[in-house]
Amino acid sequence: MKFLLFQAMLICVGLNVALGQGVVSGTIVDSKNQPLPDVSISIQSLNKGTTSDGLGRFSLHNIPPGTYDVSVTSLGYGAQQKSVIVTETPVIIKISLEQGELMLADVVITDQLNKQINTISQVDIKLRPVNTSQDILRMVPGLFIAQHAGGGKSEQIFLRGFDIDHGTDINLEVDGLPVNMVSHAHGQGYSDLHFLIPELIGKVDFNKGPYTADKGNFTTAGYASFYTKNVLDQNMVKVEGGRFGTLRNVNAINIFNSSEGVWQKNLYVASEYFRTDGYFEANQNFNRLNLNAKYNAYRDDKEALSIGISTFNSRWDASGQVPVRAIKDGSIARFGSIDPTEGGETSRTNAWIKYTNTQDNGGVFENQLSFSKYDFYLVSNFTFFLNDPINGDQITQSESRNIYSYRGSYTRSTNLGSKILQSELGAGFRYDDVNDIHLYHTKSRKQFLDDVARGDVDETNLFAYVNETLTLSDKLSLNAAVRLDHFTFNYVDALTPLYNRQSVSKAVVSPKLNVSYDLSQSVNLFAKTGIGFHSNDTRVVVAQNGNEILPSAFGADIGANFKVGNKLVVSTALWMLDLEQEFVYVGDEGIVEPSGETQRRGLDVSMRYQALPWLYVDTDVNVTNPKAKGAPEGEDHIPLAPTFTSIGGLSVKFQNGFSGSLRYRYLGDRAANEDNSVVAEGYFLMDAVLKYTRKSFEVSFAAENILDEEWNEAQFDTESRLENEVDPVSEIHFTPGTPFFFKAGITFFF
Structure with missing residues (x-):
């Protein structure tokens, strides 16, 4: 008292x-x-x-x-x-x-705890060209991707010393929609962003590490949130064509944009069609169609309503990964294939509604309800004739799911004398109803041989969080938060003779503590600490009886954001991230394997420099030391974990309408196995974009791998056996990266 x-x-x-x-x-x-x-x-x-x-x-x-x-x-x-x-x-x-013009002098270094969008991402969305769906993920500094199944499969992601596979350790969202798929047929956290049309992106928010309470599952290495535009700058029709039978058409049209009384309302629709034969000897036959509509209504600073509907479908053939030995002995060419019947088909339909309302006391209620219908079918062959020397080892993975989700929050600022307390309360749920999640042995994509795993998954995630940010002075802010997630995992195995619903429940608490201090008007210092997690596949959970199935990630960052003069913006961070022991479901084999404790230490540096009014320079450098805990020295490498990456380039924007960029990507050599006796080779690539823009049209030219380097995109140390081999061989298997590629396009504005 x-x-x-x-x-x-x-x-x-x-x-x-x-x-x-x-x-x-x-x-x-x-x-x-x-x-x-x-x-x-x-x-x-x-x-x-x-x-x-x-x-x-x-x-x-x-x-x-x-x-x-x-x-x-x-x-x-x-x-x-x-x-x-x-x-x-x-x-x-x-x-x-x-x-107006993009001027880095307009960047203001402020308290990062209250910013909704990362400072660096504000620069990048204006500066970096986004030409493909793959470029979307590259908006996150230090993030690398690799494609290894014909272009339609989700990209393999690398960030902060993690081989994230297809999304296990990064939380991805589009307009508040969850992208990561829990208990997916191919892999936990599977994230396919191909339903997002690049030209519609309005802003990108990201943060590395597990430090934000409103981001839950998969937020260990970090998160990335993509937001589409609320209203189009202008109507557009774009047509692009390039090498390898590549064709792309994008249309985006404002249906209306009007004011009725105090309400500002607008609606736009957009579409994207993409097809390519690909650069492999076997035709890729890749086709993708995106349709999108978004409605927005805004009333002063009191209310906002957004409704989004989208649908996406893609199908493709794939050449798959190839072993080094098959190319060396001339069995296949570099762009050849061992099993050219690989490929897949996937679709996703989304609908969401978001309502924001301001109360008389200044508090803000935000509510979003979402639904997604998702189907997936993938045919792969990683080991060729290792397990079945007669029919081969081709596998097919498929599923059909409905995702229901809701998130709500209430935010209010309170004056405590000279101090300001911003409080946020949030809660929500996500329910995944996954039907007939299936792994089976096939031949030539058509012939069914036998079942490996099959069943139904129901997974529910209930969550709530409290987020408090106290501004102690004009310089110092503290943030303390805690998040509670409760999961219920249900699995019914269709391959057992009797019906048996296996059910496990588990909860996890994730606290956060962050500090921000403005040393001056040009320098902001920060320290971040927090615990995050990623859930495991439901089939792991029931197999482990709920033990070690919500591994926590313990993270800490210390760094600075600062400006040097009016032309240079720099963001730096020293960081650490430790991940607990867990058991992982291997979707390609239908088995459960242990994955030990790991630790990662690293340094991130991002620089944005305006050398001249029309010339911009940017670079990201990321150094990481990833290690497996408890393993003998020299045998503690984490396979495929990146240790050195860098992305950057030069961009020019002239007032006469010409603009362009010359960009590079560098990924250093990295261990492909635990003792580093097998190495995944790094690469250095350069891409270029040139545009001429007028009021009513734009002409563009883009080129990838302008040096025509031979590079290996996705790489794995895999044991396999070819049809004519007696004994299996373990070595690097890879997907050859894109050779020199160019495309040209024209866009009409109206």
């Missing part, structure tokens, strides 16, 4: 101190009257600053009476300054920003 009275006295004292202080608040919108988040608003004479939220709103508190200039800056928009007279009565302003 005495403690509560003491706290009340402190608050009263703080409130008395704040008497006579003013508030400047308002809303930032663009030229289409759409709210702009993460705009920097500052009163430089007082060294006070903040950023706008998802509804474009901002508040500057504890302003002494007087006349001040409020500066408003945002990347890609013209900066504005507004003079205000502050009294004890709150000052409310509304500012509309017009699109």
